Structure formats: structure tokens, C-alpha cells
Amino acid sequence: MINFTELYDKTIDKLFAFGEKFTSDREMIKDCIQDVFVKLYTKKNELDTVINIESYLYVSLRNRINDEFRHNNHTYENEINDNNIKTLFDESDAFNLECIEEERKKTDKLNEFVKCLSPRQQQIIHLYYIEQRKYDDICRIMGINYQSVRNLMHRSLLKLRFMAAKTEAI
Numbered sequence: 582m583i584n585f586t587e588l589y590d591k592t593i594d595k596l597f598a599f600g601e602k603f604t605s606d607r608e609m610i611k612d613c614i615q616d617v618f619v620k621l622y623t624k625k626n627e628l629d630t631v632i633n634i635e636s637y638l639y640v641s642l643r644n645r646i647n648d649e650f651r652h653n654n655h656t657y658e659n660e661i662n663d664n665n666i667k668t669l670f671d672e673s674d675a676f677n678l679e680c681i682e683e684e685r686k687k688t689d690k691l692n693e694f695v696k697c698l699s700p701r702q703q704q705i706i707h708l709y710y711i712e713q714r715k716y717d718d719i720c721r722i723m724g725i726n727y728q729s730v731r732n733l734m735h736r737s738l739l740k741l742r743f744m745a746a747k748t749e750a751i
Contacts, residue, residue, distance in 0.1 A: 585622060592635060595712070596642055599722075602704060603646045613645040636721040643722060694744045702737040709734060 593614065600610035617638060695703055701723070708714045708722060719730050 585618065588634065589618060592638055596638060599639055600642055600646060602707065603643070604650075609649055610646070613642055613649060616645050617641045633718065633721075636718045639718075639722040640724070643724070690745075690748065694741050697744060698737055698740060701733060702740070705730065705733050706737055
């Protein structure tokens with residue numbers, strides 16, 4: 582049996598951050614998360630087949646937000662906006678001001694490169710490197726098959742490497 586309070590407390594912040602990748606409408610995200618948990622509770626008897634409940638929540642939230650977009654005629658232009666891209670470096674680990682400045686420059690450059698990726702490429706980079714999701718989870722969250730996830734990740738990393746190499750050559 583699922584402890585809904587514990588599950589909610591454990592996943593709410595991650596689900597909210599995930600929802601922000603699709604829209605900046607915070608109230609809509611909150612409503613969609615609530616709808617997902619209500620649906621989860623009402624269908625609790627059918628959840629015996631669900632292997633990974635967290636992945637199920639992410640997929641359900643993505644689908645609920647997509648439904649909301651279709652229903653309210655929102656656009657997907659800002660599927661992942663600039664404010665949602667997290668840095669891949671943690672500056673708090675630097676030991677001196679020189680290292681901090683160097684890390685900041687790398688972070689800024691990396692963020693510039695990530696912004697050049699397509700929204701799907703940005704999403705897969707975020708899921709894999711920031712949220713540290715496995716490919717199987719990413720398949721469910723993004724709604725694509727395993728090989729497509731591998732191909733998308735490969736193309737994303739190639740593009741990032743190409744941009745980094747091009748910048749160093751200048």
C-alpha cells in the first residue's frame with residue numbers, strides 16, 4: 582500500500598521543478614500536481630502493476646500539463662525557458678576566488694551552449710545530469726523509446742562538444 586503523504590512530501594519539489602520546464606505558470610503546475618495525486622489516490626487499486634512510482638508521477642504530470650495546454654490553447658514555445666536551466670557546476674566547492682571565477686566562466690559558457698540545444702535536448706541533459714535519472718526513467722518521462730533516448734543524448738553531447746571545441750579554437 583502506498584503512503585500518499587510520504588510520497589507527496591518526497592516528490593513535490595522535484596515534480597514542481599519538472600513542471601517548470603513546460604510552463605512558468607506556477608498555479609497551473611500546482612493544480613496539475615494536485616490532479617495527478619488525486620488521480621493516483623482514486624486509482625490506487627490499479628497501481629499494483631506500476632514498478633517505479635516516481636517515474637509514473639513524472640509521466641502523469643507531463644501528460645496532465647500537455648492536456649492543460651491543449652485544453653487552454655497554450656503554446657509550447659517556452660517548453661524549457663532560460664530560467665529553468667540549472668548550472669552543471671557547484672561553485673560552493675571552489676576553494677578560492679580565482680577558482681570561483683574560473684568555474685563561473687565555465688558555467689556561463691556551458692549554459693550558453695545548453696541554450697543552443699533544442700528543448701528536447703535541454704530536457705534530456707537536465708534529466709540525466711541534474712536529476713540523475715536512468716535512461717529507463719527518461720524513456721517514461723519523455724514518452725520515447727530507449728534507443729531514441731540514447732540517440733538524443735548522443736546528439737546532444739556531440740553538439741555540446743562541437744560548440745566547446747569551436748570556442749576553444751577561437
